[in-house]
Amino acid sequence: MTELLHQPGFFGTAATFAADATLTVMLIVGLLLTIGAGLAHLHRYTAHLLVQTTAASLNVILVIWMMILPYRDFVLPGIPDRVGERFYAVTTLHAVIGAIALPFGMFVVLRGNELVLGV
Numbered sequence: 035m036t037e038l039l040h041q042p043g044f045f046g047t048a049a050t051f052a053a054d055a056t057l058t059v060m061l062i063v064g065l066l067l068t069i070g071a072g073l074a075h076l077h078r079y080t081a082h083l084l085v086q087t088t089a090a091s092l093n094v095i096l097v098i099w100m101m102i103l104p105y106r107d108f109v110l111p112g113i114p115d116r117v118g119e120r121f122y123a124v125t126t127l128h129a130v131i132g133a134i135a136l137p138f139g140m141f142v143v144l145r146g147n148e149l150v151l152g153v
């Protein structure tokens with residue numbers, strides 16, 4: 035599995051299989067969230083709940099497995115010394131925005147499924 039993840043990706047760029055697979059699944063997550071929003075607009079709230087819960091849960095798994103772990107291993111050792119370099123700056127900005135967005139998404143899923151109380 036680890037060997038496959040480090041193979042060249044399928045988009046013909048220098049990215050690894052893991053990076054291309056992450057991008058593909060994230061595009062599917064985006065598509066699902068868009069479909070889910072459409073379902074709410076059509077007042078199909080149960081289907082909306084199922085679709086958005088699936089999309090947000092997939093997002094959480096991907097972020098922990100394919101983002102937080104690589105960030106910890108490959109980016110964090112260069113912080114703060116190399117934060118002026120583009121690779122470290124862009125990835126860290128992405129991580130900060132993602133770290134704010136992720137709990138919001140998780141809260142909405144937990145609240146929607148009545149697993150936490152509203153504020």
Ligand code: HEM
Nearest residue numbers: 053054056057060097100101102104105129132133135136
């Ligand atoms: C809602 C939250 C987030 C979303 C929607 C998101 C979205 C994405 C997407 C679409 C990619 C794929 C880019 C590509 O492969 O071309 C990506 C990659 C990445 N993200 Fe996030 N992200 C989120 C949160 C985070 C957080 C919290 C961190 C770090 C703490 C992080 C670190 C990374 C890293 C290191 C990569 C590169 C992974 C690799 O290529 O192996 N992300 N993210």
